[in-house]
Amino acid sequence: GAVVSQHPSRVICKSGTSVKIECRSLDFQATTMFWYRQFPKKSLMLMATSNEGSKATYEQGVEKDKFLINHASLTLSTLTVTSAHPEDSSFYICSASPRARGANEKLFFGSGTQLSVL
Amino acid sequence: DQQVKQNSPSLSVQEGRISILNCDYTNSMFDYFLWYKKYPAEGPTFLISISSIKDKNEDGRFTVFLNKSAKHLSLHIVPSQPGDSAVYFCAARDYAGGTSYGKLTFGQGTILTVHP
Numbered sequence: 001g002a003v004v005s006q007h008p009s010r011v012i013c014k015s016g017t018s019v020k021i022e023c024r025s026l027d028f029q030a031t032t033m034f035w036y037r038q039f040p041k042k043s044l045m046l047m048a049t050s051n052e053g054s055k056a057t058y059e060q061g062v063e064k065d066k067f068l069i070n071h072a073s074l075t076l077s078t079l080t081v082t083s084a085h086p087e088d089s090s091f092y093i094c095s096a097s098p099r100a101r102g103a104n105e106k107l108f109f110g111s112g113t114q115l116s117v118l
Numbered sequence: 119d120q121q122v123k124q125n126s127p128s129l130s131v132q133e134g135r136i137s138i139l140n141c142d143y144t145n146s147m148f149d150y151f152l153w154y155k156k157y158p159a160e161g162p163t164f165l166i167s168i169s170s171i172k173d174k175n176e177d178g179r180f181t182v183f184l185n186k187s188a189k190h191l192s193l194h195i196v197p198s199q200p201g202d203s204a205v206y207f208c209a210a211r212d213y214a215g216g217t218s219y220g221k222l223t224f225g226q227g228t229i230l231t232v233h234p
Contacts (some may be wrong), residue, residue: 006161037194041127043207044162046222091159094160108164109163111160
């Protein structure tokens, strides 16, 4: 099956620093990737849709200057949490779907990144 | 506005019995529904899905039922095994064309515990 790799799996940083999270589709091309966020015991909330070669589309309430998304190639999207603060501590997960429309129902997820901001 | 709801935060079942996880939705534009299984500190893994034009889909021990008129779906696991213990998320897709095919709305999740 398709594999989505996410790195790092865990990061602890000081308040005010920036953190970059990478999401790679290993065996398929993804024109679109998705970034989700999950708070403890809560649902996964879509933050933004990352589009290869164009600007990301952010969901309502998500600060685009805070969460920078870059989708430079068909296999890589990055999420940078800028000037991180303790309230940004959360579990971030990326997902992607193979370019072929027929496979879109099986959205594949990365393993997630647990961000802890001290 | 929670468009996908899983009203039971947890479910405990004896090994070998049936597990039934429920999910309700409000958006009539949802055209595809999926169930994901998730372990702590891991990403969700796809389990089973169903198109809005069907009312049942079966894959081994897992069966998903869709009742469009009630805007309700359920996941049946039979027989349940201890390895099924995880958080189960119901998700729905609102197909608006273009790149939105991957945009999913998730329920809050149900923690399933299967006791030996």
